[in-house]
Amino acid sequence: MKDDQRLRVRLGDRLTEAGCLRTAPWRAAVEAIPRHEFLRGGFFEQVEEASPTAWRPVLPNGGGRWLERCYADESLVTQVAGTVVPGDLRGEIMRAPTSSSTMPSLVVRMLEELQVEDGHRVLEIGTGYSTALLCHRLGDGSVVSAEVDREVSGRAAASLSICGYRPNLVVGDGLAGHEEAAPYDRVIATCGILTVPESWIAQTKPGGIVLAMVGGWLYASELVRLTVHGDGTASGRFLGGQISFMLARPHLPPPLGLLPDFGSGEERLTALGPDLLTADWTTRFVAQLAAPRAQHISLTSEGRTHQVLIDVEAGAWTVLTEVDKGWRVRQGGPVRLWDAVEDHVARWRTDGAPGLERFEISVTPDGGQAIRWPGAPRRAPG
Secondary structure, eight states, X not given: OOHHHHHHHHHHHHHHHTTSOOSHHHHHHXXXXXXXXXXXXXXXXXXXXXXXXXXXXXXXXXXXXHHHHHTSSSOEEEEETTTBOGGGOSSOBOSOEEEEEOOHHHHHHHHHHTTOOTTOOEEEESOSHHHHHHHHHHOGXXXXXXXXXXXXXXXXXHHHHHTTOOOEEEESOGGGOOGGXXXXXXXXXXXXXXXXXXXXXXXXXXXXXXXXXXXXXXXXXXXXXXXXXXXXXXXXXXXXXXXXXXXXXXXXXXXXOSOOOTTSSEEEEESSOGGGGTSOHHHHHHHHHHSTTOEEEEEEXXXXXXXXXXXXXXXXXXXEEEETTEEEEEEESSSOHHHHHHHHHHHHHHTXXXXXGGOEEEEOTTSOEEEXXXXXXXXXXX
């Protein structure tokens, strides 16, 4: 048995033991698809203890380290700064990742949760290793995969061809779906989103499933599975797991620009401090529902650290500063962000602080989205 075949079998064993890989067809796909073919250009690894975060390339060089890492259960960064790939660099780079090969356990968990059956047609948002797994399971004629980055799509197409697959690959904004080949039985996205696009719902057959990672700019996200209904709406549940993807590029937060005058606005004491913004995943997700377009930053002034929420589009802001007996909050703009966060978190706690696996999500044909927990008002912000 070749080294990569042995590694594929070992990966299948690990994913099965972890409970991510549950059915024989997906186990066969994992053992058949060479993940390393999608990483021929290498990947970036994070430089330990570097501040700010730095990345260095790991390239195929005939040694075993690269190949072993290709079959580790970890996400591997394949692009930074929108254009830089591992082969472009000698040394280190301090820029943000913009594309990656998702950890196999998450890939197969999502594919299992998609509940595909023979004969289903699938629209996938984001092209790569998962596309090959779908092709193996359903046949490449049943797979449409949309990728916004032309270079990423081109490299994935070459890797898919090596694996023997030629699905319908679309270069463009996957948030718009691909109406030309609709309707689909299943839609799956391997990028994070703020709201479920109405195009995905419209292009899915009634009774079909949309599976995606919904989150926000406080970077707490969850996997959701929605069933599409005959009236053009969709509804479903959160699947839990505290996992995340890079956000779809159109859903990335805007630049902060010129900061507002934090000396203006209204000031009061607050019992809830900014630990809500960095606390456990569920609390942060609930806070994020109350201020879905707000970004969190820390500022130091006159020896004191201030925690800031800014909603650039709304022109609203909150500054939290620690005082002797708690926290002082100052708010400005057309809405009071911290009032909304306090109220939302308080109501969630009053309702027993249910876990995210009990949350529900609904989407309307006009793109409206509501997320609620048991006991919450029928329409919670989201």
